[in-house]
Each structure stands twice: as C-alpha cells, then as structure tokens.
Amino acid sequence: MSGEATPRAQVDPGALERAFGDRARCNACGVEVERYRVIALFLHDLAAVRAYCGGCYEAACDGVYHARGDGMLIDYHGFASRFGAPGPPPPPASRVDRMLGALLRDARLRRLAPPSEALARRARCIPYRFASEWLIGDRKSDAELVLRPDGAVERLAGDPAACAAVRAALGLPG
Numbered sequence: 001m002s003g004e005a006t007p008r009a010q011v012d013p014g015a016l017e018r019a020f021g022d023r024a025r026c027n028a029c030g031v032e033v034e035r036y037r038v039i040a041l042f043l044h045d046l047a048a049v050r051a052y053c054g055g056c057y058e059a060a061c062d063g064v065y066h067a068r069g070d071g072m073l074i075d076y077h078g079f080a081s082r083f084g085a086p087g088p089p090p091p092p093a094s095r096v097d098r099m100l101g102a103l104l105r106d107a108r109l110r111r112l113a114p115p116s117e118a119l120a121r122r123a124r125c126i127p128y129r130f131a132s133e134w135l136i137g138d139r140k141s142d143a144e145l146v147l148r149p150d151g152a153v154e155r156l157a158g159d160p161a162a163c164a165a166v167r168a169a170l171g172l173p174g
C-alpha cells in the first residue's frame with residue numbers, strides 16, 4: 001500500500017472532550033458539571049456532538065440520543081477541521097439518516113432512540129422503529145416513527161403534538 005491509502009481516523013480526543021469548554025450541561029439529566037464526557041454521533045455527513053455527565057455517559061453510549069444540554073450539530077468537514085478526521089469522508093447520507101438528521105435539527109427534540117440507521121440495524125428489526133420525545137411548549141410529548149429502509153413511513157403514532165412535530169421536521173403532509 002502506498003502512503004496515500006485511506007486516511008485513518010485521527011480524532012483528537014482531547015479537543016473533543018473540551019468541546020464545550022470548562023463546564024457543560026448533561027444532555028440526559030440536565031445537570032451542569034465540570035467533568036463531562038462527549039459523544040459524537042455520526043449520520044453519514046452529519047455529526048451530533050453532545051455532552052454527558054459521568055453518570056449518564058454509559059447509557060448514552062448504548063444508543064439513546066438526548067438533547068437537554070450542551071450540544072452541536074456539524075457536518076463532516078466542520079468536525080474534521082475542529083476535532084480531527086473521524087475517518088474517510090462518508091458516502092452521501094441514506095434516506096433514513098437524512099430523515100433522522102432532520103429530527104435532530106429540530107430544537108424541540110429531547111430524545112431519539114435509536115438515533116441512526118446504523119444503530120437501528122443493530123436491533124435487527126425491519127422496519128426500523130424510532131422512539132422520540134419532544135418538548136412542545138412546556139409539555140413533554142412522545143411519538144414512535146416506523147420507517148422502512150427506503151425511508152417510506154410505515155407508521156407514525158403517539159401524542160398528536162409530537163406526531164405533528166415529526167411531520168413538520170420531515171416535511172410530511174399533515
């Protein structure tokens with residue numbers, strides 16, 4: 001192999017662990033802590049970087065995305081220039097990951113499980129089932145979205161406010 005082989009992952013863990021400065025608010029429990037951990041979730045070309053306290057970190061690693069604290073959404077190139085390349089540039093996002101990315105971009109989303117097609121595949125359940133929690137006004141609201149691998153919506157069920165939020169984020173007809 002020449003020296004021009006596929007670049008290896010070169011994330012600087014130190015830079016990532018300080019992504020939010022000296023203190024950060026945990027995305028799962030909402031408490032602000034000094035010693036926080038950071039999880040970067042990749043949906044092809046979109047990275048969701050989120051802080052967690054020590055107590056919530058393990059659960060968050062298990063494939064549940066929380067958005068109650070400090071976090072940022074950046075594209076692959078933004079991530080690579082700030083934290084180091086996580087691997088070779090990714091292929092264009094799948095339909096399902098583009099849809100999940102649209103949910104992550106909605107500031108009202110509080111929780112998504114699983115948060116990526118790769119993690120949904122691990123559950124070995126087709127069609128994929130995504131549980132989401134939303135904060136609409138000051139009220140929590142849940143919806144379950146069931147997607148086929150081609151991105152077709154098989155089912156959307158739950159609280160009307162949460163279902164409306166999912167439809168709006170995905171541009172689905174009401």
Ligand SMILES: [Zn+2]
Pocket residue numbers: 026027028029030031052053054055056057
């Ligand atoms: Zn926590």
